[in-house]
Amino acid sequence: MIFSDDGYTVLVDGVKVELLRKEFLLLKFLYMNNGRAFSREELLDAIWPHEFPTDRTVDDHIYRLRKKLSSFQDIGTIRTIKGLGYRLELKEPVEETPTPVPEEIEKQANELFDTYYKYGQGKALRELLTNKVLGLALNEKQETVLLWLSSDFRSLLDRLSDSGNAFVPLLLYGFVEPNTEKVIDIHNKVLDQVRIDEKERMDISCFSLSLWYMKFGRPETSLQLVQQEIDGIRDIHHGFFPFLNVMKSAILFYQNKLDEAKRSIENTEILLRQLPYLRETSALRLLQGLLLIRDGDEKAGREKIEEGRGLIRQSGHTYYLLFIYQLLKLLLPNSGASKETIQFYDQAGERYIEETELEQLKPKIESQLFSLI
Secondary structure (H helix, E strand, O other): OEEEOOOOEEEEOOEEEEOOHHHHHHHHHHHHOOOOOEEHHHHHHHHOOOOOOOHHHHHHHHHHHHHHOHHHOOOEEEEEEOOOEEEEEEOOOOOOOOOOOOHHHHHHHHHHHHHHHHOOOHHHHHHHHOOOOOOOOOOHHHHHHHHHHOOOHHHHHHHOOOOOOOHHHHHHHOOOOOOHHHHHHHHHHHHHHOOOOHHHHHHHHHHHHHHHHHHOOOHHHHHHHHHHHHHOOOOOOOOOHHHHHHHHHHHHHHOOOHHHHHHHHHHHHHHHHHOOOHHHHHHHHHHHHHHHHHOOOHHHHHHHHHHHHHHHHHHOOHHHHHHHHHHHHHHHHHHOOOHHHHHHHHHHHHHHHHHOOOHHHHHHHHHHHHOOO
């Protein structure tokens, strides 16, 4: 099962099943705890923590889930445990002898994967990777991307627990550790001590570390990191070039260098017309919305920010909301936004963290990360 917060859908055996929000959260909770039985009270506490529903609420949701998943009983079922409650039982898949995929098809599929990923086409990526007709054997990177797309951080960490991968837990670490100075220190240790490839190094330096330096009140260091990478790129088609320009615009806005920020945002928009990267375009819409708010048009500004959030849903890269909500937290106060607007997006970010169970994963994130440095 592959869960997607985009529309609360779950992919089962290559088929997309649409669920209501609480059905989605309940099934995901049972899936994360496959084989473990839960009482109704435990399920109420897990899925309805601040509400006061009845035991019947759980039964009704289980009934609806069973109905929607009735076609997939060969994959798993929700069992009633007499005297206790419910348990999801997933059946081990029967290993089939794979039909060899012609080398040319596999090569083309991998090239298509890289193109979809580069342009932020997450939904197309998911369709490609889960297409049983193609019968592609996924490599570690592709399996990891599928879990990123669904914001399934628990499964992602489990998948990489023995791989020596510092990149994933490091990117998540800043969102669960409130001590930003400590976060920065760990980032620098990973860059100094852990073997990582060039793409991961750039992601850590430009996406993650520059974000935390901004939060720490050192935007000049953030800008230095980003500008250094921009200066080293000779081709606008470099995969990081659009994002670097988005990040530069965000830092300039944070520094209240509004004329420079506006020019940077305008130049980035021209760039993204040539290179329609969905993730970066969503962040650009956010920055354009912040400029509108700063200029006194909060209604238009929020509409532009919502356009950006809509592009995230369209792209299928739900994990990118980590970056989007952190940017909003840093930049909205500088925009002169109302308390209501700031609170609205703070709460949206908190809901995302809650739904992805990221806070609960802090011990696992720290364990995997600290064991490598």
